[in-house]
Amino acid sequence: MVFVGRSVPRLEDRPLVTGRGRFAADVSFPHMLHMRVVRSVFAHGRIVAIDTAAARALPGVAAIWTFDDIAHIPPIDFRLTRVEGLEPYRQTILARERVRYVGDPVAAVFAEDPYVAEDAADLVAVEIEELPALLDAAALGEFEPGRATEPAVIRKGYGDVEGAFRSAHAVIELDLAVGRHSGVPMETRGAIGRYDAARDLLEMYGAAKVPHWNRDNIARMLGRDPSTVHLHEGHVGGGFGIRGELYPEDVLVCAAAVKLGRPVKWIEDRREHLIAANHSRQQRHRVRAAVDAQGRLLGIDDEYFHDQGGYVRTHGATVPDLAAAMLPGPYRVPNYRAAGHIRLTNKTPCGTYRAPGRYESTFVRERLMDAVAARLGLSGVEVRRRNFIAMSEMPYERPVDTLGTHVVYDSGDYAGLLDKALAGIGWDNLQERLRARRAKGELVGAGLGIFVEKSGLGPFDGVKISVDTGGTVEVVTGAASVGQGVETVIAQICADALGVDYRRVRVVHGQTDRIAFGLGAFASRVTVMTGEATRIAAGRVRAKALDMAAELLQCSAAELDIQDGEVRRGSGLLRASMRIEDVARHLLPSSRTRGQREPGLSAEGWFFTDHMNYPYGVHIAQVSVDADTGGVTVERFLVAYDIGKAVNPMLVQGQILGGFAQGLGGALFEEFLYDERGEPLSVTFADYLMPTAREVPDIAVIISEDAPSPRNPLGLKGAGEGGVNAVGAAIASAIDDAIQVPGAITQLPVTPQRLRAILRALGGL
């Protein structure tokens, strides 16, 4: 039985549908304290005094910490994209001297009961001298005396950009903005720290995404050796880039558990989540394209401002860096220059959100392609075709770096996928129908966005696989699961490589005490990296099983096969077989039949790579606009995505559907807004509007496998970000078409108010 490539049911589901999951809030220990964080109510200010006396007097309060209590703990470091100059902008786990956004942790209360902790937090009196809030990343200000709000500028490029613009037939210039939104998983953050003095062991529960990196850094920050700190991932209620990064609260519960000698639990409430967990996306681009008379790109020059918020967190410069590296997308861009200004503002700090830097740069690039088409009187489809990198040019090297890798597109047939997508939606007929409807006065239109994604970030992944004497296959990985189906996918790959049923495979992830190294789950890396490490390890286990069984069945290993957990030789009369668990028994340390073999039916597998791989996709949107309300309805949407090889098409489709809904939120509804003093206005689900079942249409999905990655034997590429990438771009293009004003949409999200304003400015509508 082959499992890879089939939509087998998920192994994860049963506990989740029966209420037996274990999310962070479900973890409790006897004699536990509860933490509540006191947060700044000012966007920017100097801390004058913090009076904790009244709070301390409340029965049930065990301790209250301010910066002085944690002054010895260094700020939180960068996990990715460390760029010269960022260090002074890192966040300490409680605010030192200044507060820099509403929500900045100022004090931490530890109490017997969460209700009491909250009461006490209300009694902590924080006196702050308010300073002017800087809210626009395009404006430069002062982070602290002598230090500007611009720690670094990301510069990438190649070729002769000036020359390209000098010789251009036409130059197109746009000013574009993407709003501030974020992953907002349904489970808020949570962390439980526990110090076991008997074993001198510090544990944290509620870890996610990157447990090993967080272990190493918690250990370093608290002055411990990494092997004395264990992080444990339970069920995780959605990741999307934001969850699982190392935040101040994670370090606080660990430090407090050690210091106070009791387990400490912190569960974030939703208001806190919306002001304290990473935001993302907000950028403004001033972009220019030089084109020849046929609409071929000669060069792109992009200057942009990345609104980083109050501090630079674990992602360092990742988002603006990816935006610069991935902006050229599927097109031949002979000359290119990007300058991304990282700017601190007095808003919630930012990190990654699904398709970081690409949702933004795809919006910018595809707006640009539409503008080129409009300027030259060509169709958007035609302009894109003229600029595609051809399949024959693969692998295609783009002379830029990102995430420590050179950008080399490994494989892709962009024109081919566009054809499939256009056929899938019936583009030509659609154009006719839309024209007819517009003739009757309806505001309807269609648009598209095309993109290259990236996935499978290395540099390594390792797994340990062992078969026990009951026949259960255990795969221990340093990867993590944020709910996307890791266990099933890894089990499928292991099952095929070993020759067992995938339901016999248990995948252990996110437990730093089970495996020393791991990179976790981000950048759509798990299926590719952990998948390949699993295939390698399972192959070794298989070889070991065959070697042992060959001796027992008195034949050569080459005559044997393993299927459904049974090692078999031949057929008919010559047939002999034994169960894989029996082979495992023969390999026990005490077994006499083991001979000189290493004990245990087990092996490790490692996969290393210097390059990412590059899946790609096409999004097509059909929308209607209500001229009275400015409301946009997405009538149809199609995602075509080439994944190289789908391990589980049902799960790939699930990733695309979910990503699309998030992209839709960012295109039309979701935005973190602030008033002029920097007071956040989007602090509940009534103000931060995520799409519901009403707003998300049933979309068409085409999953193609035309361009397997040559960088791993199964040809895998990642699925996580293809659903979200071009939703904003395609919807913007479709709205332009609906109102028949090319280039009308320059900003996401296209809220009803904004679209009304555009229509009003056009007059008449």
Add this chain to the structure above:
Amino acid sequence: MSEKAAVRLSVNGQDYALEVEPRRTLVDAIREDCGQTGTHIGCEHGVCGACTVLVDGEPVRSCLMFAVQADGKAIRTVEGLADGDNLHPLQRAFMEHHGLQCGFCTPGFLMLAAGVLEREPDISDEDLLDVLSSNLCRCTGYQNIIKAVRAAAAEMRAR
């Protein structure tokens, strides 16, 4: 803090005699005092529906109700949906149609759908969509949730 009040809750047929502060929410009582952590908290302000349980058969947001208000009432949570090892048709349908990813919102959707389908087995697709749009999911994009609930509704009607 105020005086504690005596409350009797029946959760999935089991009685719990609790002493709670009047301000204690029903969801906290179910999770922390009755130990039934399958009911989740996503917002505590009545929008996401992750905390949906059935109170006397009606879907209720248990973050918006105080435990004292549920005194003497019959509460059903996701832990009570299956009949022993036999999953409820909704639970099976969610698995078959990939109606969950992280599964955090799932108990709320299951209880919402269970409550509605028990009361209104012949609910139209359109009305069902309205009902389901009262809960939030961040992973699935809803399509598979809708398919799962429709499939379960059909199966429950056929019985």
